[in-house]
Amino acid sequence: MTTSVIDLRSDTVTRPTVAMRAAMANAEVGDDVLGDDPTVIALQERIAHIMGKEAACFLPSGTMANQTAIRAHTEPGDEIIAHEGSHIIHYETGSPAALSGVMIRPTFGPLGLFDADQVESLVRPRSSHFANSRLLIIENTHNRGGGSVWPLEQIQRVVAAARKHDLRCHLDGARIWNASAKTGISVAEYAKPFDTISCCFSKGLGAPVGSAVCGSKAIINRVHRFRKMFGGTMRQSGIIAAAALHALENHRARLVEDHVNARVLGEELANIKGLVLNLAEVQTNMVFFDLDGTVKMNAEQMCDALRKQGVLMIPTGPRRIRAVCHLDVNTAQVKEAARHVAACVRG
Ligand code: TLP
Secondary structure, three states: OOOOOEEOOOHHHOOOOHHHHHHHHOOOOOOHHHOOOHHHHHHHHHHHHHHOOOEEEEEOOHHHHHHHHHHHHOOOOEEEEEEOOOHHHHOOOOHHHHHHOOEEEEEOOHHHOOOHHHHHHHOOOOOOOOOEEEEEEEEOOEOOOOOEOOOHHHHHHHHHHHHHOOOEEEEEEOOHHHHHHHHOOOHHHHHOOOOEEEEEOOOOOOOOOOEEEEEOHHHHHHHHHHHHHOOOOOOOOHHHHHHHHHHHHHOOOOHHHHHHHHHHHHHHHHOOOOEEOOHHHOOOOEEEEEEOOOOOOOHHHHHHHHHHOOEEOEEEEOOEEEEEOOOOOOHHHHHHHHHHHHHHHHO
């Protein structure tokens, strides 16, 4: 793909910077399966510290991070409470069922959020008839919720409700960095109520690969075991851990720029007749918009038309499109992308 393409499909599309590649090239490595890759060890210690947890396990993807955490917390036949729009339901290929043998009881609410009373109403009584309600999962920021940020008090209420019933709690914090950049609340503060948090280095932070699960030593030992079982153990992975370490030190502060660009894009798109977009819902680096009935194309056709003009976005529903800002797009490019959208809408 040429560099003139404006790729807004996801913040996963970023390429490592020159400085990041240098950090990777210079990384000291060992065999992480044998436990002696010094850069992986350094990353795990660093991310555990940043999250305020005892231990961390480095994994190849956010999906594996979530799935090893789910497996570590549950037994087959258990039930998870999670929002209907969550990544674990939509984009992890049914793996809670396939890899952990668990059911998901969905909860609902605008922007991927819900509240304590909903958790209370979904926990099943302990009885031989029912699945064991075992785990609560929330996603912050919430991807299909528009990159929405959970208010901390709401998290605390929801987790307190889960704790009353002895549920464990996991945070899908793939983009917890964006939540923290938006509110100024530290990622450790966001992670505190949870037994485990997964986070990604390969999204807004711009590393090419990698995620982590953080939690107590005991739960991370289990995550480590399931990482091996799920085939996610890596050898000289210090080479990618170095990119993650570089991203943690150098790319966190700049996330606010992506939020500014998303707002600019949102404002431009909101002015285009035929598009429906609520600017209050543009909270971090994502912009979702809908095509109203006057637009002849559906979302897929619109994304195809945009692609021909060098602008990439993703359809997330029949008439819904997602654009994500990241370190490889600047303000001028998001404005240009909006001009192409306007041209496509006009036909
Ligand atoms: N999300 C991807 C796609 O899978 C949709 C994206 O482009 O946004 N949790 C959340 C909240 C995520 O958004 C993602 C990736 C993951 C977990 C999984 O991460 P990976 O892709 O590394 O397995």
